[in-house]
Amino acid sequence: MDNSEKPACHSWQNALILSAISALAAFMPACSYGDPCLRTTDCGSGLICSEGKCIVDPGDNPSDGSPPSDVIVSVDASTSDGATRDTTSIPDTSSDTATPPADSSSDSTSDPAVDSRDGTSDGDSASLDVTQSDGTDARAAADISSDTNSGDVGNAGDGGMTVDAIADAVDAAG
Amino acid sequence: MTRWTVSLATVVVMFFLCRSAAAQRLVTGGGIGIGTGLQRSDLIQEGLFQRARTRIVVPLDFRSDEDMSQGLGIVGIFEVEPKVGFGVEPRYQRWFGKMLSGFVGVPIILVPKSLVGVDAGVDFHLPFGKSGMSIFVEPSIAAMPFGTDLPGDHLLIWGLISAGVYGQF
Numbered sequence: 001m002d003n004s005e006k007p008a009c010h011s012w013q014n015a016l017i018l019s020a021i022s023a024l025a026a027f028m029p030a031c032s033y034g035d036p037c038l039r040t041t042d043c044g045s046g047l048i049c050s051e052g053k054c055i056v057d058p059g060d061n062p063s064d065g066s067p068p069s070d071v072i073v074s075v076d077a078s079t080s081d082g083a084t085r086d087t088t089s090i091p092d093t094s095s096d097t098a099t100p101p102a103d104s105s106s107d108s109t110s111d112p113a114v115d116s117r118d119g120t121s122d123g124d125s126a127s128l129d130v131t132q133s134d135g136t137d138a139r140a141a142a143d144i145s146s147d148t149n150s151g152d153v154g155n156a157g158d159g160g161m162t163v164d165a166i167a168d169a170v171d172a173a174g
Numbered sequence: 175m176t177r178w179t180v181s182l183a184t185v186v187v188m189f190f191l192c193r194s195a196a197a198q199r200l201v202t203g204g205g206i207g208i209g210t211g212l213q214r215s216d217l218i219q220e221g222l223f224q225r226a227r228t229r230i231v232v233p234l235d236f237r238s239d240e241d242m243s244q245g246l247g248i249v250g251i252f253e254v255e256p257k258v259g260f261g262v263e264p265r266y267q268r269w270f271g272k273m274l275s276g277f278v279g280v281p282i283i284l285v286p287k288s289l290v291g292v293d294a295g296v297d298f299h300l301p302f303g304k305s306g307m308s309i310f311v312e313p314s315i316a317a318m319p320f321g322t323d324l325p326g327d328h329l330l331i332w333g334l335i336s337a338g339v340y341g342q343f
Binding site: 036037038039040041042048049050051052 | 213215217218224259286287289322323324328330
Protein backbone atom coordinates (compact mmCIF):
# COMPACT_ATOMS: atom_id res chain seq x y z
CA MET A 1 0.00 0.00 0.00
CA ASP A 2 1.24 3.43 -0.91
CA ASN A 3 2.03 5.46 2.18
CA SER A 4 0.11 8.41 0.81
CA GLU A 5 -3.09 6.40 0.55
CA LYS A 6 -4.25 5.85 4.07
CA PRO A 7 -7.40 3.83 4.62
CA ALA A 8 -10.51 5.91 5.05
CA CYS A 9 -11.08 4.57 8.59
CA HIS A 10 -7.93 6.33 9.79
CA SER A 11 -9.35 9.67 8.68
CA TRP A 12 -12.56 8.89 10.53
CA GLN A 13 -10.69 8.09 13.70
CA ASN A 14 -8.68 11.28 13.55
CA ALA A 15 -11.80 13.26 12.88
CA LEU A 16 -13.59 11.74 15.85
CA ILE A 17 -10.70 12.39 18.19
CA LEU A 18 -10.43 16.02 17.18
CA SER A 19 -14.18 16.50 17.37
CA ALA A 20 -14.20 15.05 20.88
CA ILE A 21 -11.48 17.44 21.95
CA SER A 22 -13.49 20.32 20.55
CA ALA A 23 -16.59 19.18 22.44
CA LEU A 24 -14.68 18.88 25.70
CA ALA A 25 -13.71 22.51 25.50
CA ALA A 26 -17.39 23.39 25.88
CA PHE A 27 -17.59 21.63 29.23
CA MET A 28 -14.46 22.80 30.99
CA PRO A 29 -15.42 23.01 34.69
CA ALA A 30 -13.27 26.05 35.43
CA CYS A 31 -15.21 28.22 33.01
CA SER A 32 -18.75 29.32 33.68
CA TYR A 33 -21.08 32.21 33.03
CA GLY A 34 -22.56 34.34 35.70
CA ASP A 35 -21.93 37.73 37.06
CA PRO A 36 -18.57 38.29 35.42
CA CYS A 37 -18.98 39.91 32.04
CA LEU A 38 -16.55 40.69 29.26
CA ARG A 39 -19.08 42.12 26.84
CA THR A 40 -21.91 44.52 27.53
CA THR A 41 -24.36 42.06 26.00
CA ASP A 42 -23.33 39.40 28.52
CA CYS A 43 -25.55 41.05 31.09
CA GLY A 44 -29.29 40.72 31.11
CA SER A 45 -31.84 43.45 30.71
CA GLY A 46 -31.63 46.14 33.33
CA LEU A 47 -28.00 45.32 34.05
CA ILE A 48 -24.87 46.95 32.80
CA CYS A 49 -21.36 45.59 32.60
CA SER A 50 -19.03 47.60 34.78
CA GLU A 51 -15.54 46.57 35.76
CA GLY A 52 -16.19 43.01 34.71
CA LYS A 53 -19.35 42.59 36.79
CA CYS A 54 -23.00 42.85 35.93
CA ILE A 55 -24.56 45.50 38.13
CA VAL A 56 -27.98 47.05 38.34
CA ASP A 57 -28.38 50.07 36.12
CA PRO A 58 -28.67 53.02 38.52
CA GLY A 59 -30.89 54.92 36.11
CA ASP A 60 -31.39 58.71 35.87
CA ASN A 61 -33.68 59.40 38.85
CA PRO A 62 -32.44 57.93 42.12
CA SER A 63 -35.77 58.16 43.94
CA ASP A 64 -35.90 57.60 47.67
CA GLY A 65 -39.02 55.57 47.25
CA SER A 66 -41.16 57.54 49.66
CA PRO A 67 -44.75 57.61 48.48
CA PRO A 68 -46.46 60.93 47.98
CA SER A 69 -48.87 61.47 50.80
CA ASP A 70 -50.36 64.10 53.03
CA VAL A 71 -48.16 63.31 55.98
CA ILE A 72 -47.15 66.18 58.10
CA VAL A 73 -43.51 67.00 57.69
CA SER A 74 -41.67 68.84 60.35
CA VAL A 75 -38.92 70.97 59.02
CA ASP A 76 -36.15 72.47 61.04
CA ALA A 77 -34.48 75.22 59.13
CA SER A 78 -31.21 76.66 60.18
CA THR A 79 -29.35 79.33 58.39
CA SER A 80 -25.66 79.66 58.09
CA ASP A 81 -25.53 81.88 61.14
CA GLY A 82 -26.70 78.99 63.29
CA ALA A 83 -30.18 80.24 64.05
CA THR A 84 -32.68 77.39 64.22
CA ARG A 85 -36.35 77.65 63.48
CA ASP A 86 -38.93 74.97 64.00
CA THR A 87 -41.35 74.70 61.15
CA THR A 88 -43.86 72.26 59.88
CA SER A 89 -44.96 71.92 56.33
CA ILE A 90 -46.75 69.53 54.07
CA PRO A 91 -44.55 68.18 51.32
CA ASP A 92 -45.33 69.00 47.74
CA THR A 93 -47.23 65.91 46.62
CA SER A 94 -47.14 66.88 42.97
CA SER A 95 -43.44 66.40 42.75
CA ASP A 96 -41.59 63.18 42.33
CA THR A 97 -40.84 63.23 46.07
CA ALA A 98 -37.15 63.43 45.34
CA THR A 99 -35.51 64.71 48.43
CA PRO A 100 -32.64 67.12 48.44
CA PRO A 101 -29.26 65.53 48.96
CA ALA A 102 -28.44 64.72 52.51
CA ASP A 103 -26.18 67.15 54.24
CA SER A 104 -25.44 68.45 57.68
CA SER A 105 -28.34 68.35 60.06
CA SER A 106 -29.45 70.93 62.54
CA ASP A 107 -31.43 70.55 65.75
CA SER A 108 -34.19 67.98 65.57
CA THR A 109 -37.81 68.73 66.22
CA SER A 110 -39.76 67.61 69.21
CA ASP A 111 -42.17 65.58 67.10
CA PRO A 112 -41.88 61.82 67.24
CA ALA A 113 -40.30 60.88 63.96
CA VAL A 114 -41.08 57.77 62.04
CA ASP A 115 -38.05 58.33 59.93
CA SER A 116 -35.94 61.32 59.31
CA ARG A 117 -34.21 62.78 56.40
CA ASP A 118 -31.74 65.56 56.16
CA GLY A 119 -31.90 67.93 53.30
CA THR A 120 -30.41 71.10 52.10
CA SER A 121 -31.49 73.59 49.58
CA ASP A 122 -29.07 73.59 46.80
CA GLY A 123 -26.57 76.31 46.57
CA ASP A 124 -27.62 78.25 49.60
CA SER A 125 -26.66 78.58 53.17
CA ALA A 126 -29.78 77.05 54.77
CA SER A 127 -29.89 73.47 56.01
CA LEU A 128 -33.06 71.58 56.72
CA ASP A 129 -33.95 68.70 58.96
CA VAL A 130 -37.06 67.05 57.60
CA THR A 131 -38.86 64.69 59.92
CA GLN A 132 -41.96 62.78 59.00
CA SER A 133 -44.60 62.33 61.64
CA ASP A 134 -47.87 60.45 61.58
CA GLY A 135 -49.85 63.62 61.19
CA THR A 136 -51.41 63.65 64.62
CA ASP A 137 -49.30 66.49 65.84
CA ALA A 138 -50.20 69.14 63.38
CA ARG A 139 -48.16 72.22 63.52
CA ALA A 140 -48.80 75.44 61.88
CA ALA A 141 -46.28 76.19 59.23
CA ALA A 142 -44.16 78.94 60.57
CA ASP A 143 -41.78 81.02 58.70
CA ILE A 144 -38.92 79.52 56.88
CA SER A 145 -36.14 81.97 56.51
CA SER A 146 -33.22 81.23 54.30
CA ASP A 147 -31.15 82.77 51.66
CA THR A 148 -32.74 80.69 48.97
CA ASN A 149 -35.65 81.35 46.72
CA SER A 150 -38.72 82.09 48.68
CA GLY A 151 -41.26 79.38 48.95
CA ASP A 152 -38.94 76.43 48.49
CA VAL A 153 -39.48 73.88 51.16
CA GLY A 154 -37.16 70.93 51.21
CA ASN A 155 -37.18 70.08 47.56
CA ALA A 156 -34.63 72.19 45.80
CA GLY A 157 -35.64 73.91 42.70
CA ASP A 158 -39.01 72.34 42.16
CA GLY A 159 -41.20 75.22 43.31
CA GLY A 160 -42.47 74.27 46.77
CA MET A 161 -45.55 75.63 48.41
CA THR A 162 -45.61 79.13 49.77
CA VAL A 163 -45.78 79.69 53.46
CA ASP A 164 -49.39 80.80 53.33
CA ALA A 165 -50.37 77.79 51.32
CA ILE A 166 -48.66 75.52 53.80
CA ALA A 167 -50.48 77.14 56.67
CA ASP A 168 -53.80 76.73 54.94
CA ALA A 169 -53.07 73.11 54.22
CA VAL A 170 -52.11 72.43 57.81
CA ASP A 171 -55.30 74.04 59.05
CA ALA A 172 -57.34 71.97 56.64
CA ALA A 173 -55.63 68.79 57.77
CA GLY A 174 -56.00 69.69 61.44
CA MET B 175 -5.79 44.60 -53.56
CA THR B 176 -5.92 40.90 -54.05
CA ARG B 177 -3.36 40.44 -51.27
CA TRP B 178 -5.45 42.43 -48.77
CA THR B 179 -8.60 40.59 -49.74
CA VAL B 180 -7.04 37.20 -49.25
CA SER B 181 -5.55 38.23 -45.88
CA LEU B 182 -8.88 39.54 -44.61
CA ALA B 183 -10.72 36.43 -45.72
CA THR B 184 -8.17 34.24 -43.98
CA VAL B 185 -8.60 36.11 -40.70
CA VAL B 186 -12.38 35.86 -40.86
CA VAL B 187 -12.28 32.13 -41.50
CA MET B 188 -9.83 31.56 -38.67
CA PHE B 189 -12.04 33.58 -36.33
CA PHE B 190 -15.06 31.42 -36.94
CA LEU B 191 -13.24 28.10 -37.07
CA CYS B 192 -11.24 28.47 -33.80
CA ARG B 193 -12.72 27.08 -30.62
CA SER B 194 -13.42 29.50 -27.72
CA ALA B 195 -10.56 29.73 -25.21
CA ALA B 196 -11.20 28.42 -21.68
CA ALA B 197 -11.24 31.31 -19.14
CA GLN B 198 -10.68 31.13 -15.39
CA ARG B 199 -13.20 29.12 -13.43
CA LEU B 200 -14.30 29.99 -9.93
CA VAL B 201 -13.87 27.18 -7.43
CA THR B 202 -16.17 27.53 -4.45
CA GLY B 203 -16.03 25.69 -1.20
CA GLY B 204 -18.30 25.85 1.78
CA GLY B 205 -19.34 24.16 4.95
CA ILE B 206 -21.04 24.46 8.28
CA GLY B 207 -19.73 23.86 11.74
CA ILE B 208 -19.97 24.67 15.40
CA GLY B 209 -17.40 26.42 17.53
CA THR B 210 -16.55 27.49 21.02
CA GLY B 211 -13.46 28.33 22.99
CA LEU B 212 -12.07 30.62 25.63
CA GLN B 213 -12.02 34.36 26.04
CA ARG B 214 -9.89 36.62 28.11
CA SER B 215 -9.92 40.26 29.09
CA ASP B 216 -8.23 42.37 31.71
CA LEU B 217 -11.68 42.78 33.26
CA ILE B 218 -11.47 39.28 34.68
CA GLN B 219 -10.26 39.41 38.25
CA GLU B 220 -10.93 35.79 39.20
CA GLY B 221 -9.65 32.91 37.16
CA LEU B 222 -7.81 33.08 33.90
CA PHE B 223 -10.35 32.51 31.15
CA GLN B 224 -14.04 32.42 30.48
CA ARG B 225 -15.79 30.16 28.05
CA ALA B 226 -16.56 32.00 24.86
CA ARG B 227 -19.98 31.96 23.28
CA THR B 228 -20.96 28.91 21.31
CA ARG B 229 -21.34 29.79 17.68
CA ILE B 230 -22.38 28.28 14.38
CA VAL B 231 -20.00 29.10 11.57
CA VAL B 232 -20.74 28.94 7.87
CA PRO B 233 -17.49 29.34 5.91
CA LEU B 234 -17.38 30.04 2.18
CA ASP B 235 -14.20 30.34 0.15
CA PHE B 236 -13.57 31.34 -3.45
CA ARG B 237 -10.50 30.41 -5.51
CA SER B 238 -9.48 30.55 -9.12
CA ASP B 239 -8.79 27.21 -10.74
CA GLU B 240 -5.59 28.66 -12.13
CA ASP B 241 -4.29 29.43 -8.64
CA MET B 242 -5.70 27.01 -6.11
CA SER B 243 -3.19 27.95 -3.43
CA GLN B 244 -4.90 31.11 -2.29
CA GLY B 245 -8.31 32.66 -2.21
CA LEU B 246 -10.77 34.81 -0.37
CA GLY B 247 -13.39 33.67 2.03
CA ILE B 248 -16.28 34.92 4.05
CA VAL B 249 -17.64 33.32 7.19
CA GLY B 250 -21.05 33.79 8.71
CA ILE B 251 -20.95 33.81 12.52
CA PHE B 252 -24.08 32.99 14.49
CA GLU B 253 -23.60 33.19 18.23
CA VAL B 254 -26.22 31.04 19.91
CA GLU B 255 -25.32 30.48 23.53
CA PRO B 256 -25.70 31.98 26.05
CA LYS B 257 -26.44 35.17 24.16
CA VAL B 258 -27.29 35.44 20.50
CA GLY B 259 -25.49 37.54 17.97
CA PHE B 260 -24.62 37.69 14.30
CA GLY B 261 -21.50 38.67 12.47
CA VAL B 262 -19.35 38.08 9.41
CA GLU B 263 -15.67 37.58 8.84
CA PRO B 264 -13.95 38.30 5.53
CA ARG B 265 -10.67 36.44 5.32
CA TYR B 266 -7.72 35.68 3.11
CA GLN B 267 -6.83 32.00 2.90
CA ARG B 268 -3.71 30.22 1.81
CA TRP B 269 -3.66 26.50 1.06
CA PHE B 270 -0.67 24.35 1.88
CA GLY B 271 -1.80 21.22 0.17
CA LYS B 272 -5.24 19.68 0.18
CA MET B 273 -5.53 19.18 3.92
CA LEU B 274 -4.04 22.27 5.47
CA SER B 275 -4.75 25.95 5.03
CA GLY B 276 -4.16 29.11 6.99
CA PHE B 277 -6.11 32.32 7.12
CA VAL B 278 -6.19 35.85 8.46
CA GLY B 279 -9.44 37.68 8.79
CA VAL B 280 -11.42 40.52 10.28
CA PRO B 281 -14.27 39.22 12.43
CA ILE B 282 -17.08 41.71 12.72
CA ILE B 283 -19.96 41.12 15.11
CA LEU B 284 -22.86 43.24 13.89
CA VAL B 285 -25.81 42.64 16.19
CA PRO B 286 -26.91 43.23 18.86
CA LYS B 287 -23.78 45.35 19.40
CA SER B 288 -20.71 45.75 17.32
CA LEU B 289 -17.36 44.10 17.90
CA VAL B 290 -14.45 44.33 15.49
CA GLY B 291 -11.01 42.80 15.54
CA VAL B 292 -8.53 40.60 13.71
CA ASP B 293 -7.92 36.90 13.84
CA ALA B 294 -5.70 34.20 12.42
CA GLY B 295 -5.89 30.45 12.33
CA VAL B 296 -5.45 27.21 10.44
CA ASP B 297 -7.84 24.72 8.88
CA PHE B 298 -7.29 20.98 8.98
CA HIS B 299 -9.32 19.11 6.38
CA LEU B 300 -9.85 15.41 6.94
CA PRO B 301 -11.35 13.89 3.82
CA PHE B 302 -13.85 11.08 4.01
CA GLY B 303 -15.23 9.14 1.16
CA LYS B 304 -14.61 9.95 -2.48
CA SER B 305 -17.18 12.71 -2.79
CA GLY B 306 -14.74 15.48 -2.00
CA MET B 307 -16.32 16.11 1.38
CA SER B 308 -14.16 16.56 4.44
CA ILE B 309 -14.33 17.36 8.09
CA PHE B 310 -12.66 20.59 9.02
CA VAL B 311 -11.17 21.57 12.33
CA GLU B 312 -10.28 25.21 12.73
CA PRO B 313 -8.37 26.56 15.73
CA SER B 314 -7.96 30.31 15.74
CA ILE B 315 -7.03 33.23 17.91
CA ALA B 316 -8.62 36.68 17.72
CA ALA B 317 -8.11 40.08 19.27
CA MET B 318 -11.17 42.34 19.48
CA PRO B 319 -10.26 45.90 20.44
CA PHE B 320 -13.10 47.86 18.89
CA GLY B 321 -16.84 47.96 19.19
CA THR B 322 -19.75 49.06 21.31
CA ASP B 323 -19.96 45.63 22.91
CA LEU B 324 -16.79 46.25 24.87
CA PRO B 325 -17.32 47.74 28.35
CA GLY B 326 -14.91 50.59 28.36
CA ASP B 327 -11.42 50.62 26.96
CA HIS B 328 -10.58 46.92 27.21
CA LEU B 329 -9.27 44.31 24.81
CA LEU B 330 -11.06 41.02 24.34
CA ILE B 331 -9.07 38.00 23.23
CA TRP B 332 -10.62 34.82 21.88
CA GLY B 333 -9.05 31.41 21.55
CA LEU B 334 -11.59 29.48 19.49
CA ILE B 335 -11.92 26.08 17.88
CA SER B 336 -14.55 25.10 15.34
CA ALA B 337 -15.36 21.83 13.63
CA GLY B 338 -17.78 20.82 10.93
CA VAL B 339 -18.17 19.50 7.41
CA TYR B 340 -16.74 21.07 4.28
CA GLY B 341 -17.06 20.45 0.60
CA GLN B 342 -16.19 21.97 -2.76
CA PHE B 343 -18.78 22.70 -5.41
